[in-house]
Amino acid sequence: MGFVEEHQRWLEYHKKRRAGERLDRLDRGHRHGEQMFVERVWWPIFGNLDELHPEYEVADWRGRPYFVDFVWKPGQVKFAIEIKGYGPHVQNTDRTRYRQELNRETYLQIAGYRVIAIPYDDLESAPEQTISLLKALLTPCLLKTRSEGSGQLSRIERDMLHMASRKNGMIRPVDVVKGLGIDPRTVKKNLNSLCDKGKLTPVLMQGGNRICRYELVPSIMDNELW
Incomplete structure (x- = not known):
């Protein structure tokens, strides 16, 4: 199903559950x-709109709906x-409203939400930058969330994937030895296991047969990993 059809289905799903x-x-x-964000950022990353709730109602610190x-x-x-x-949020002449907006964002964090602010202008001119930032932010969190329940990855394997995600998707055996404090033989065994599972891919040295590093296989839609 393409984006247009999925977006319409998603909206109808949420509308039927509201009044x-x-x-x-x-x-x-x-x-x-909001539609630009869904089409130009969210859809290219995930390919679906699962668990994404539009215009989601929460109570602010005064108990009022927001x-x-x-x-x-x-x-x-x-x-x-x-x-x-830029206009509504930076040039807002209503100081009371602006102050309340900042307080709401703080309260959302108190309530356990991680708040992400997306510049409207970037959605028009540089959505790829927003995509890159969101991937860097979301991947480590979801690696942990999904893999904890999967039982498919060992603790060391998960730690290696977390490390790779923090290092722009690339990791060397020496990085793992130093970062996790485990011996080279164990590192090699787990790197090979991750390659077999399709989570990492080895990269050879230029003009040689020796592996110089491993790259994280894009897996933002891989439920088994997340």
């Missing part, structure tokens, strides 16, 4: 900026994603 102000907010709130542009809850972690336009 009153919650439904009206979805109709009013999911507009150009709608976050998107909330994503893939398990133990939860993210609040806000699309920030």
Whole structure:
């Protein structure tokens, strides 16, 4: 299913489960900026809209309803994603409203959300930058969340994948030996295991047959790994 069809199905799914102000907010709130984010950033990363909730209602510190542009809850972690336009958020002359917005973001973090602010201008001119940043932010969290329940990876293997994700997707055996404090033979065994499972791929030295490093196989949609 392509993006247009999936986006429409996703919206209808959420609309059928809402009424009153919650439904009206979805109709009013999911507009150009939010749709650009879903199409130009979220869809290229994930290829689906699973666990992504548009115009998600939460209570602020006063108990009043507040709608976050998107909330994503893939398990133990939860993210609040806000699309920030320059005019409404920077040039806002209503100081009380601006102050309340900042307080809400702080309260969301107190409530256990990780808050992500997405510049509207980047969605128009540089969505690839937002994609790169989101991947760097989300991958380590989801590696931990999904792999803990999978039983498919050992603790050492998970630690190696976390290390690779922090190092721009590349890892050397010497990095693992130093970083995890384990002997080279164990490192080699687990690197080979991760290659067999399709999580890493070996990279040979230029003009030679010796492996110089391992690269993380893109797996942001791999539920077994996450």
